[in-house]
Amino acid sequence: MSKPDPDVLVESRLTDGVAVLTLADPDHRNALSRQLSDDLAHAVGAALDDGARALVLGAAPPVFCAGGSLDALLARTDPLPEMFAGLTALAGAPVPTVAAVAGPAIGAGVNLPLACDLVIATPRARFDPRFLDVGIHPGGGHLFRLASRVGAQGAAAMVLCGDVLTGQEAVERGLAWRCVDESDLDRTAMALARRAAARPARLVRRTKETLHRSLTLNDPDAAFALELDAQEWSMDQPEFTEALARVRARITEARR
Structure with missing residues (x-):
């Protein structure tokens, strides 16, 4: 087996019809740089081209995704729509998608699990929009997707008032489907994805x-x-x- 390309920030492997995509930039807390977003979009497209019938999105620990890259936000060299390439590809995938969240998802990082059909979390997961704390309006369809999961009041609590949900609270509010021990996260996410992939x-x-x-x-x-x-x-x-x-x-x- 060839070694992962260190210059690629999203690793991918295909097994049993399920493509496992892993955000792989832990040194930057898997922040949504232009490169990571582009790499995610490419990984989604390549997995579908290879015949993937379900996708699982995970991340190298300890942070699932720290949100938008601060350097990119300050430089403003890339148009915002292009910064959402990975999110758009994930949300538009025609096959079932499962997010496996074992750490904090912050700011625009919350968009990634929200773009998936199912979210499996661990007790250590945190869902923290935090957009307003850095003086920026939510983007990428964040308010729409969040409110569709937790309702208008829940979206207001999280975005306007800074309420943060743990993995278990995310299940109770409808943002996630299950909260499992970290040792069971990959197995649970893969079991669900494999069931979908095994169907017509x-x-x-x-x-x-x-x-x-x-x-x-x-x-x-x-x-x-x-x-x-x-x-x-x-x-x-x-x-x-x-x-x-x-x-x-x-x-x-x-x-x-």
Whole structure:
């Protein structure tokens, strides 16, 4: 196996259909420099090109992500939209995404787990927006994604008032799905990702697309129609016929 490129700030490995992406700039607390953001965008794209059916995002300890690079923010040499390349790629991934957070996520660093479908945290995790503490308005869709998880009041508490959530509190408020011991973090995140990766790829992608489109609707009839179209599509796929045959075979065998 070749050694990781020391000049690449996001490491990637593919196993069992799951691409594990690791923020790998611990000397800078995995801060969102232009390079790290670009490397994350490239890693997401490369993983999808290689056939990844799920993504797990982790980080080299002890900090998950310290937010925007202070040097980059002060220099202002890169347009803000370009600084969000990694976040945009992660949020737009058509496959299930799982964030494994074992340390503090600060400022724009909170955007990365928020961009994932699931967040698995440890008790040592911290979710601390901290934008206003450095005199900058939240960006990257932070308020929208945060409020969709913790509600408007929760977003106000965290962003306006500086409330910080631990890993367990993040679960209780809806920001994370589970809080597990650090020794169980990778296993839990991978188990969930592997389950998704083992399911029919086109069906998983279509279901994720429907889920995201559903969140933009406020009419139950429109949601019904959206799901009906997708469900009828799924029943025309060979995977449906094959899965139904397996279920019937198991039932027949159980009755003998």
